[in-house]
Amino acid sequence: ATWGYGNDNGPATWVKSFPVAAGTRQSPIDIVPTAAKCDTKLTENPLTVNYSPEPAMELCNPGLSVKANIKSKSVIKGGPLEGEYKLEQFHLHWGSADKQGSEHTLNGKMFPAELHLVHYNATKYSSFGEAVDKPDGLAVFGIFLKISDKPHQGLKSLTDVLSEVQYKDKSINIKQEYNPVCLLPDNINKYWTYLGSLTTPPLCESVTWIVFEEPIEVSEDQMKAFRALCCGECGSAPIVDNYRPPLPLGNRQLRASFQ
Numbered sequence: 001a002t003w004g005y006g007n008d009n010g011p012a013t014w015v016k017s018f019p020v021a022a023g024t025r026q027s028p029i030d031i032v033p034t035a036a037k038c039d040t041k042l043t044e045n046p047l048t049v050n051y052s053p054e055p056a057m058e059l060c061n062p063g064l065s066v067k068a069n070i071k072s073k074s075v076i077k078g079g080p081l082e083g084e085y086k087l088e089q090f091h092l093h094w095g096s097a098d099k100q101g102s103e104h105t106l107n108g109k110m111f112p113a114e115l116h117l118v119h120y121n122a123t124k125y126s127s128f129g130e131a132v133d134k135p136d137g138l139a140v141f142g143i144f145l146k147i148s149d150k151p152h153q154g155l156k157s158l159t160d161v162l163s164e165v166q167y168k169d170k171s172i173n174i175k176q177e178y179n180p181v182c183l184l185p186d187n188i189n190k191y192w193t194y195l196g197s198l199t200t201p202p203l204c205e206s207v208t209w210i211v212f213e214e215p216i217e218v219s220e221d222q223m224k225a226f227r228a229l230c231c232g233e234c235g236s237a238p239i240v241d242n243y244r245p246p247l248p249l250g251n252r253q254l255r256a257s258f259q
């Protein structure tokens with residue numbers, strides 16, 4: 001039985017096949033800003049993003065989300081990171097309604113969706129596959145999505161073609177050069193960071209999470225486009241509520257790059 005987000009295969013069942021689900025550095029978490037420790041070391045060493053245009057970005061429907069695979073040299077460093085981390089892929093988690101959908105929560109509040117840009121430590125490891133289960137292997141940007149009356153222009157190149165990857169295992173190439181930097185919020189200097197895990201199986205405790213304070217704004221129509229994606233072939237259930245609820249922070253320190 002493969003894992004998913006239904007009653008019989010959802011997050012509460014994952015521990016049976018992936019015991020690390022009960023581990024001490026699991027993700028997501030509820031972010032409580034007043035509990036975060038402002039760390040000047042984060043501001044002294046600013047997070048830097050050097051993303052490149054992707055000539056023909058591959059967008060696919062793996063069945064439980066929508067994912068873009070990156071081939072260009074797009075890297076990040078600084079902030080909580082040691083070494084250079086290379087962008088591997090990005091994907092999203094979203095709800096069946098605007099009241100839910102994000103994985104991280106902010107003072108218990110869920111956003112309609114959350115965008116994850118997944119990077120691996122290219123200084124220490126030669127591939128994502130090698131880095132995925134190392135404690136310093138991955139760095140993931142978490143970006144909250146909120147609803148506004150205007151569509152997000154950067155996401156529009158994707159939401160306008162989601163109908164072409166409606167069914168599982170469909171993939172297309174986004175022709176025109178696409179630079180993922182268009183997906184980042186304006187202010188990337190305000191973020192929370194903590195040591196966590198993948199939020200989907202195999203749930204490896206290998207992620208330095210960087211969750212930005214500033215959400216990006218998307219339209220209701222763009223949310224509807226995500227909710228029209230299907231888990232399987234024609235007639236299968238829509239991909240919605242593909243989020244793992246928050247896990248305890250436990251003894252971990254949540255750090256903030258700002259006061």
Ligand SMILES: NS(=O)(=O)c1nccs1
Nearest residue numbers: 116118140197198199200
């Ligand atoms: N949702 S996540 O970014 O933590 C992730 N899970 C598996 C590969 S990347």
Ligand SMILES: [Zn+2]
Nearest residue numbers: 091093116199
């Ligand atoms: Zn994710």
